[in-house]
Amino acid sequence: MATKRIVEHTHQSMESMSLNMGPQHPSTHGVLRVVLELDGEIITKATCHLGYLHRAKEKHAEYKTYHQFIPYTDRMDYLSPMSNNTGYVMAVEKALGVEITQRCVYLRTLLCELARMSSHLLWLGTGALELGAMTVFLWAFTQREKIYDIFEWIAGHRFTVSYMRVGGVARGDYEEWRRMVREFLDQFMNAHREFETMLNQNEIFLNRMMDIGHISGEEAISMGLSGPSLRASGIDYDARKDSPYLAYEEFDWEVPIETKGDCMARYLVRMREMEESWKICNQALDALEKTKNQPANIDNPKIIYPPKENVKKSMEDLIHHFLLASEGFKVPPAEVYSCIEAPKGELGFFLVSDGGPRAYRLGVRSPSFINLMSLEKMSIGHTVSDIVAIIASLDPVLGEVDR
Amino acid sequence: MELTTGAGTIPGVKEGTSDFVTLQAPEHALTKTLSDAIAYARRNSIWPVMLGLSCCAIEMMGTAAARYDLSRFGSEVFRPSPRQADLIIVAGTVTKKMAPVVRRIYDQMADPKWVIAMGACSSCGGMYNVYSVLQGMDEICPVDVYVPGCPPRPEALIYGIMQLQKRIGKEPVF
16 A cells, blocks of 8 residues: 555656646636646646736735625635634734633634634545545545534524634623533544545555645745644644644644645544644533633623614613714724744735724735645546545645635 | 327327327427436536635635535536536635636536536635635636525535526527
8 A cells, every 4th residue: 555656757757748627627626726737647848827816815804804805715615714714803802902801712712713623624525535535535524514403503604604703702602602612522522533434444545545646845835834734744733732822832732743744644533633622622612611700701892793683772882883883992002923834824914004093904814825825736647536536635625725 | 197288288199198299298298308317417426626716715615525515416526627517616715816717617517507606705705805816716717606604514515506406407509
C-alpha cells in the first residue's frame, strides 16, 4: 500500500491535454473551476479559476453598520457561521476595547466548537461520498441535523444563525437547551466511532487517501497553509493554543498533529479534532452550568441591543434600540487585526475604522482561499482521479474563497 | 351494470366483458391515458441536476440526506450531468460570472425541464445588491417555482418540489 504513488515523468510527451473541471462538478465543493493540464492521466498543471461566487462581502462591510454586517459573515464560510460571527465581532470588540462577560466567553467557545464539529462532519460526509462511501454521508448528516437543532433552539435559525453580537450574544441560553446539548454530546462519540469503523480500515478509502497530495511542513508554511491542513504536515500551530482567545486556555484539550502531510493525515487530524472539540464542548457546558446566573451580555446599552420586551415598556430602551437600529454605534479610529482558529484554518479580520458607524475597510484573511492555493503543488504528478481526494482533503468553501 | 358513454347507454355491454373495457374509455382514450401515465411518471421521478452554488446547496444536501429524505418524493437522484436531469434547483447566489454557466446547464438539459429558484439570492438577488450578483435568475431562464428563505429550510424545498409536482400533471404532454 505504501508504494510511491507519484508517477515519475520519464518522457515529455509532445501534446498535453487540458481538461476543464467545474464550475459545475459534483466534487469541487461548490463553484470551483480547475483547469488541468494532463500528460496522459497525469496532472502536470492545475490552475484554479475563482470568482464564481464573488459577492463583494468586503465592500458590503463599508456600507453596513457593524451590526448589519453580522449576517454577511454567516454566508462567508457557510459551514460554520458561528465561528465567522465570533471572528468578526471579536475584531469589532477589539477596536472598541470592550471586554465581554465570562458567561459569553463560555457560550461562544461552546458554539464555536459545535460549529467545528458540524463543519468537519460535512467535510467527512462529502469527502467520503466523493470516494464512494454513501453511508458515511447519511450518518454525518444525521449528526449535523442534531447540531442544527441546537443552533435553531438558541439562535432561531438552523443554518445561518447570526447569533453573535458585538458585546455579547443575541439571546441567552436556558436549562432545556443545555440539556439538549448534553444529549447530543453523550451520543456523539458513539457516532464518531462508527465513522472510524467505516473508513479507517476500508481498503478503497485507504488506497485513495494514502500518499496522495503530499505537502511537507516547510512547503506548507511557505504556502501559508493553516488549520488542519497545516497540522497534518507536522507543524504544531493552532491559534487556539498559540494566541489564546475565548476560554481555550482554561480547558483541557490537545492539538492533534500528524506528520505525513498526505490526504490521509489530513483526514486523521480532522477526525481527532472532532474528538477534541467534543472534550472542549463538555467542559464549556459544565462552565455554563456554573455561571448560569450571570449575564451573557455586557452592560452597555450604547453597543448592545436592549431586550426586546423592555423596548416596548421603557422609554430609555426604546431610544437605545432606535439609535442602534437607525445609526449604529461608532467605533473610535483604529486599525485592528483579530484572528480565530476557524474549522478551515486561521480566519482573520482586519478592520480599519475612521470613527464612524461603518468600517472604513474590512479585509478578511480567509483560510479556504489561502489553503486552496496549494492545490497545484499537491496535485502535480497524481492522476485525475486523485484530485477529487485532494480537493476534499483541503476542504475549501467557495463562499469564503471568493467572498 | 350497462355501459354509459357520451352517446348514451349501450345496451348489451355488460361489466366484466372485454367490450366493456374497450368501450368504457372516452374518445382519444389512448392519448388521454398515456398522457396521464406519463405525467404520473414524470411527477414522481423528478431528477435534479447536482448544481450547488453556495449556502443553499448545503440545505439541498440536507434535504436529500436521512432526516428529510427527498426520495419520498422521487427526487433524490441528483445527476451530475444535466442531460440526465429534469429539474434544475438553482441553490445559491448566481453571480454574473456564473450566469452563463447556469444558462448553459439549463440549455443542455433535455425537455421537459423545470426550474426551481431556491433561496432569496436566486429569486431576486437577496441581500447582495452589488455589481457582481445577478438580481434573480429569472433574468437568464424561466423559473417554475420560487422557494423563499435564506436559505430555505429543507421543508420549504420539499414544499417547492411538491408545488412543482402539482404543475406537472396539468400541462399537455402531446
